[in-house]
Amino acid sequence: MAITLEAKKREDLRTSNTKAIRLAGEVPAIIYGYQVDPKTVAVNSLELLKTVRDEGKNAIISLQVDGDSVDVMLHEYQTDPLKDELVHADFYAVNMKEELDVQVPVVLNGEAIGVKEGGVLQQPLYELALRAKPKDIPEQITIEVAGLNVGDSILVSDLKEGKNYEIMEDEGTTIVSILVPDEEPAEEPEAAEESEEPEAAADTEEDKNEE
Known part of the structure; x- marks a missing residue:
């Protein structure tokens, strides 16, 4: 209406x-x-x-x-x-009897299991290209993400198209995914100590030559 x-x-x-x-x-x-x-x-x-x-x-x-x-x-x-x-x-x-190509916002619902476990949610696609008659254009496309684990993703092909509209995006396009968190290995103390030893040895040799 x-x-x-x-x-x-x-x-x-x-x-x-x-x-x-x-x-x-x-x-x-x-x-x-x-x-x-x-x-x-x-x-x-x-x-x-x-x-x-x-x-x-x-x-x-x-x-x-x-x-x-x-x-x-x-x-x-x-x-x-x-x-x-x-x-x-x-x-x-608009002609209410003819289809239009529009962009409809994507809204994610729920908190993914993978995020609770430390994963990072990434959403590359915030709008979906749809084709529909004016009265059939949805206000938004809601996607449930609560069941996603780390490494999981939802593609356009995973969406069930509505009876009254057609999704125009490439089926292989990623809408949302849960990434493994980046971890930078901390520098080990032993490695730091070993890097100092050659300098100490060099100083000792110089002291002997001066004597």
Whole structure:
């Protein structure tokens, strides 16, 4: 089910008006894509951030623009690095009957047995490439890792694909593994003592020559 978000038409594109929109707590945006002529709009910045935080970046948003409803996804957004605020957003109008290629976050659940025994968890892949219709895109892919021992790993081929989406990653790609911890052998005291003996012997020979 799409999340509803109100949007206002934005026809005055002057810089002064754009600044006023941001000061009012809104973010200027553009809508484009399937059967939609590009439109400039403004949406409430906090509501948009809350939607993405709660529903994920691939959430289907039903934008309400002057009585019209457009199903969109947040395609891209820009932030002010100093103020940590949204400054612009791009909404892509989607065809709900056609599949899309998206990146979905991978979330690990549980504490691996191997980690408890001193192993190191490594996660090379944080997102999975999927192909699905908009309404079938999962918010995240959860992987249970509690049963992993040192030396174990989970590959893309180990995942059971959902009925409504297709995993596009190479089957041999590692998602998570438990590595053997690195151990550096400590220097043995005997070796250190032996390294000092030749110097002592050399000093003795020099003393004899001086005499």
